Structure formats: C-alpha cells, structure tokens
Amino acid sequence: MSHPDLLGYAAAFLTTASFVPQVWQTLRTRDTRALSLWMYLLFTVGVALWGVYGILLGAWPIILANGVTLLLATIVLWHKLTEPRES
C-alpha cells in the first residue's frame, strides 16, 4: 500500500467515523433542531457522487469512506426529515 493510500484511509476513517457520534447523539436525543436540513440534503447527494467518483478512479479509500458515510448521513437526514415539533 502506497503512502498516499495510507493517508487516504486515515482521512477516510476519520471523516466517516465522525458521523458515528452524530448518529449516536441523534438517535439518543432525537434532537435535530440545530442540524441544517439543507446541509444533510446536499451532503447526502454529494457523498453519493463522491462514491461514483471513487469507483471511476478505482480509489478504494474514496469508495469505502463514502459508502459508509452515505449510510450514516442518511440516518441523520431521515431523523431531521421526521423530527417531532417539540417533545
């Protein structure tokens, strides 16, 4: 594995793993008020496109990172879309 690949995997791990505490907090608190709906809409579509970009380049750090991030961001987006008024 080349050095850029190693760095790519480290970057991929961090940006992907970063959504785990957000998903956890959102599932636990059901509080999505401070989360921007537009951020999660644009971000989810963008991450899907990054995945396709990675496939075209054959760049596995990009493919893996964005596949998992897509799943995690979709969970947050789903909760934002279905947020209760005030609980």
Next chain:
Amino acid sequence: MSHPDLLGYAAAFLTTASFVPQVWQTLRTRDTRALSLWMYLLFTVGVALWGVYGILLGAWPIILANGVTLLLATIVLWHKLTEPRES
C-alpha cells in the same frame, strides 16, 4: 477535463456547499445543541488529512473541496466549542 474530474467537481461542490447552510443556521441561531462535538472534532481533522491526500495525488477536486470544507467545518466546531449554556 475528463468525466471523472467533472463528477469529482460536482461531488466536491455539493459536499462542500452543504456546510454553507449549516454555518448560516449556526451563526443565525447560535444553537449547537444537536450538533455532536465529537463529529466536528473528528471531521475537521479528517478533512485536513483529505486535503493532504489530494495534494499527494494532485487531485484538484479533492484539494479544493476539502480546503473550503475545512474552513466551514472549523466555524461550526468553534461555535460548538464556545456554545452558551442556555440563552
């Protein structure tokens, strides 16, 4: 510009632009309660590493996207770190 580059720029634009409404909402409301501190800590470091990865690969969509995302994510992180108790 090749097709993968075009797709990369589209992906870069979306994932980067997605943080603009989040920054806007955070600046406007000062409400960061639903935002995960750990998400923004890990994400900011990860985005910085993606930038270096892009530099090593000479992949401009990755460099540009992550440079701007780093700036935007840092603004949100800063507000999270300095969030008032309850206003």
